[in-house]
Amino acid sequence: MSKLIIMADGTCDLTKELTEEYGVVTVPGHLVFPGGKEYRETLTWDAVPRDEFYADLKKRPDEYATAPANVEEFYLAMEPYAAEGDDMIVCTISAAMSGAYNFALQAKEKICRKYPVKVQIIDSMRFGPGFGLMVLYAAKKRNEGLGFDEVTGWLEENKNRFHQAGWLDDLSFVAKKGRLTHAKAFFGALAGIKPIGEFDYNGMTTVIGKAKGAKKAYAALLSYIEGTIEDPSEQIIFIAQTNRLPQAEEFKKLIEEKFKPKAIYIKDVFPSCGINVGPGLMAAYYVGRPISKDLGFERELLNKYLEAKE
Amino acid sequence: MSNIKINGVQLEKMLKNGLNNLLSHKDEVNKLNVFPVPDGDTGTNMSLTLSHGLNSAASRQEAGPYLKAVSDGMLLGARGNSGVILSQLFKGLYTELARAGVITPALFRNALIRAYKTAYASVVHPVEGTILTVAREGIEHIRTQVTRRTTIEEFLAMYAAEMRKSLSFTPELLPVLKESGVIDSGAYGYILIFEGMLDQLYGKLHQAQEPDEAVTMSASQPPIDASYFNENSAFEEGYCMEFILQLMKGEKYTQRFILKSYIEDLKLYGTSIVVVQDGRRIKVHIHTFIPAKIITLSQEFGEFLTFKLENMQLQHNEAFASAKGEKKALTVIAAVNGEGMEKVFRELGCDVVINSSGAANASTEDFIRALGAVNAEKVVVLPNNKNVVMAAEQAARLAEAKNVEVLPTKSPAEGYFAAAMDIQDSDDVEMRVKQMRAGMKSTVTLTESVATKDYENGVTSCKAGEEIVLVNGELTAASTDWCDCLINGLKAVPGIEDVESCVIFKGESASDEQEAILAGRLSECFPLLEATFVYGGQSVYRFIIGISE
Numbered sequence: 001m002s003k004l005i006i007m008a009d010g011t012c013d014l015t016k017e018l019t020e021e022y023g024v025v026t027v028p029g030h031l032v033f034p035g036g037k038e039y040r041e042t043l044t045w046d047a048v049p050r051d052e053f054y055a056d057l058k059k060r061p062d063e064y065a066t067a068p069a070n071v072e073e074f075y076l077a078m079e080p081y082a083a084e085g086d087d088m089i090v091c092t093i094s095a096a097m098s099g100a101y102n103f104a105l106q107a108k109e110k111i112c113r114k115y116p117v118k119v120q121i122i123d124s125m126r127f128g129p130g131f132g133l134m135v136l137y138a139a140k141k142r143n144e145g146l147g148f149d150e151v152t153g154w155l156e157e158n159k160n161r162f163h164q165a166g167w168l169d170d171l172s173f174v175a176k177k178g179r180l181t182h183a184k185a186f187f188g189a190l191a192g193i194k195p196i197g198e199f200d201y202n203g204m205t206t207v208i209g210k211a212k213g214a215k216k217a218y219a220a221l222l223s224y225i226e227g228t229i230e231d232p233s234e235q236i237i238f239i240a241q242t243n244r245l246p247q248a249e250e251f252k253k254l255i256e257e258k259f260k261p262k263a264i265y266i267k268d269v270f271p272s273c274g275i276n277v278g279p280g281l282m283a284a285y286y287v288g289r290p291i292s293k294d295l296g297f298e299r300e301l302l303n304k305y306l307e308a309k310e
Numbered sequence: 311m312s313n314i315k316i317n318g319v320q321l322e323k324m325l326k327n328g329l330n331n332l333l334s335h336k337d338e339v340n341k342l343n344v345f346p347v348p349d350g351d352t353g354t355n356m357s358l359t360l361s362h363g364l365n366s367a368a369s370r371q372e373a374g375p376y377l378k379a380v381s382d383g384m385l386l387g388a389r390g391n392s393g394v395i396l397s398q399l400f401k402g403l404y405t406e407l408a409r410a411g412v413i414t415p416a417l418f419r420n421a422l423i424r425a426y427k428t429a430y431a432s433v434v435h436p437v438e439g440t441i442l443t444v445a446r447e448g449i450e451h452i453r454t455q456v457t458r459r460t461t462i463e464e465f466l467a468m469y470a471a472e473m474r475k476s477l478s479f480t481p482e483l484l485p486v487l488k489e490s491g492v493i494d495s496g497a498y499g500y501i502l503i504f505e506g507m508l509d510q511l512y513g514k515l516h517q518a519q520e521p522d523e524a525v526t527m528s529a530s531q532p533p534i535d536a537s538y539f540n541e542n543s544a545f546e547e548g549y550c551m552e553f554i555l556q557l558m559k560g561e562k563y564t565q566r567f568i569l570k571s572y573i574e575d576l577k578l579y580g581t582s583i584v585v586v587q588d589g590r591r592i593k594v595h596i597h598t599f600i601p602a603k604i605i606t607l608s609q610e611f612g613e614f615l616t617f618k619l620e621n622m623q624l625q626h627n628e629a630f631a632s633a634k635g636e637k638k639a640l641t642v643i644a645a646v647n648g649e650g651m652e653k654v655f656r657e658l659g660c661d662v663v664i665n666s667s668g669a670a671n672a673s674t675e676d677f678i679r680a681l682g683a684v685n686a687e688k689v690v691v692l693p694n695n696k697n698v699v700m701a702a703e704q705a706a707r708l709a710e711a712k713n714v715e716v717l718p719t720k721s722p723a724e725g726y727f728a729a730a731m732d733i734q735d736s737d738d739v740e741m742r743v744k745q746m747r748a749g750m751k752s753t754v755t756l757t758e759s760v761a762t763k764d765y766e767n768g769v770t771s772c773k774a775g776e777e778i779v780l781v782n783g784e785l786t787a788a789s790t791d792w793c794d795c796l797i798n799g800l801k802a803v804p805g806i807e808d809v810e811s812c813v814i815f816k817g818e819s820a821s822d823e824q825e826a827i828l829a830g831r832l833s834e835c836f837p838l839l840e841a842t843f844v845y846g847g848q849s850v851y852r853f854i855i856g857i858s859e
Contacts, residue, residue, distance in 0.1 A: 190730050191726075191841075191858075195733075210733060212859060299736070
């Protein structure tokens with residue numbers, strides 16, 4: 001009997017345990033490390049430990065690069081399932097940040113010309129753990145018995161409800177690599193100031209507020225999550241960190257106490273995303289109310305709690 | 311010889327002698343610093359302000375119009391707080407004398423009263439024991455003694471003597487002066503100007519001195535973008551020429567230089583002509599299409615000391631292009647000193663960065679030029695130096711058409727946190743200004759340098775040559791070791807144990823090794839404090855630390 005395959009590109013940052021538990025197929029992209037050496041993403045730290053990687057990335061960001069899996073690689077990943085007659089939902093990192101979506105689309109056309117299967121490519125409009133969380137939900141829906149049309153429909157309807165609540169305290173990476181909406185000049189180091197970013201309608205991140213120091217940021221973020229999350233006790237929450245593990249652990253504790261979610265994981269950001277985000281990411285990902293088009297509601301809500309008093 | 315009145319030409323000579331007197335005492339005035347830090351620049355700032363006024367005024371018979379031109383030039387060229395107050399004193403002087411062809415002692419008295427009143431009104435919180443007090447007491451104590459028989463010499467001698475007396479009392483009025491054993495530097499500079507004016511009448515001429523470089527330097531102008539002029543461009547604006555000509559001796563040169571006929575000749579080739587003769591040097595500004603003619607004409611008399619030629623079409627096209635550019639909701643202008651700081655503020659996202667490199671502070675004119683170049687609904691100015699705040703505020707008043715707000719950032723650290731808290735990608739102007747204000751607020755600035763003299767402020771004392779740390783401008787720690795000194799300074803900051811982060815600007819004199827030493831000591835003494843080092847390249851302070859909670 002044919003199956004429904006949930007596939008995602010390698011920037012979903014889902015570890016082997018999670019992909020096996022939920023049944024997700026990943027299509028890893030490419031990494032270029034200093035010296036021009038090229039690797040295929042493994043979604044492990046087998047090659048180089050996390051702390052070492054981020055420390056070196058901070059030192060020489062320009063010597064690292066990423067590339068998504070190409071058309072052929074997507075095709076090769078899809079073909080064995082197509083040959084079995086399996087339908088596929090392929091989720092990709094935000095098309096605003098990467099060419100993965102287009103490559104997957106081209107691969108789909110080749111597949112569909114050759115095999116009588118249904119393939120849907122979904123632009124997640126998210127990156128890293130936000131994207132990964134969406135893929136996990138898709139797999140969960142599929143595992144609950146939803147079919148191809150129902151899962152793709154659910155994704156299209158709900159992808160705008162995947163939130164990011166956290167900070168990126170080193171904006172130089174996203175500014176340089178063009179992964180931030182309106183990134184004009186944010187190359188400067190921000191001593192202690194935590195820019196708080198939320199996903200926007202462009203499929204990127206917009207800074208909606210700034211907090212002086214981590215303590216103020218945690219407090220405002222918890223209130224922000226409270227104002228945007230839906231059914232927290234039913235949720236799987238991801239906390240992503242590139243090189244901010246102590247802060248992520250603190251944030252996890254605070255979220256657990258306040259929202260008692262069904263599950264909460266601290267997730268590493270692997271090099272495919274990490275190279276473009278840099279070492280300063282620490283954010284929670286969850287499902288909540290749809291994000292407004294101009295982020296007006298979100299800004300107002302957050303700044304109410306940040307209390308940028310004069 | 312004594313004068314019962316003076317006209318514009320005499321006034322010009324007197325003011326020039328006043329400036330020269332100030333310039334010859336400039337270093338002495340600079341050293342009259344309240345704090346034991348080698349950053350005193352009152353003498354420099356006052357002389358730059360006055361010389362800008364004198365350079366921008368053409369000679370006139372009538373005293374009033376001449377003084378107006380001087381005053382206008384000073385308002386624009388004002389640098390530092392003392393320069394701004396000096397420019398306001400002169401604004402008061404000319405306001406009273408606007409219609410006077412000649413100045414009598416009685417008119418002079420009235421004008422000097424108007425002068426101090428204007429200066430007091432321009433300061434939000436006037437402080438006694440400063441230039442304001444001296445200018446006020448100097449005239450108030452002698453106002454009744456001016457009679458019909460009083461000569462200008464007698465009047466100025468009384469005024470200067472009375473101001474000297476007042477100056478000697480400034481430490482009694484202003485405790486910080488007494489603590490550091492100095493008199494007020496701005497007041498002293500002001501007296502030197504009037505004493506020089508009096509000396510001129512007695513025939514005692516002070517040697518002409520070159521004012522600091524900064525007068526002619528236009529460090530704040532952004533580099534010209536040559537892409538606005540190409541082989542297909544129209545050329546309708548001509549060139550702007552500026553040069554100083556040294557009149558020469560020798561057979562090659564025409565020996566008789568007659569200013570009037572030289573100007574007549576220049577008129578054949580150009581417009582917007584300003585020519586100022588200073589002894590054997592001629593300063594010329596002219597707009598022309600045929601620079602070669604002017605060069606040939608001028609070389610009949612001498613050789614060029616300096617020479618500047620700018621394509622005005624290029625400037626015109628560039629200005630036109632930027633004016634056509636989309637109007638921004640908010641533009642942020644930051645004033646800095648040095649390339650390191652310029653880079654820091656550019657990277658933080660400030661739209662315009664005025665870099666008055668060298669020792670000088672940004673002038674009112676620098677701000678006005680920057681304000682003229684931006685196209686925005688609202689402009690926020692970050693002066694980033696307590697001695698630049700007033701020049702920025704004066705510019706904001708003069709550029710009244712624009713919606714300008716000066717956030718009085720008193721140090722680069724305050725400016726840094728203001729800019730860092732800004733959310734540049736938002737169109738919500740009110741929110742952005744609020745963010746910046748929140749960034750500036752509750753910022754603590756520590757500066758580390760070497761003491762220039764013995765000093766004590768009731769809490770801490772230092773000896774000349776010791777390493778010292780000022781916290782928000784107050785001496786807080788002194789030691790023979792710079793790093794101990796910084797650590798002790800930090801320990802004195804209330805609530806430091808809970809502070810999560812700080813920014814550290816590395817100065818010109820700070821080595822990488824010293825950075826490593828400081829970083830090590832910080833993590834030892836304040837394990838929770840995360841330090842971000844950036845290269846500021848500032849000259850006086852080895853390190854500037856900013857904390858904002």
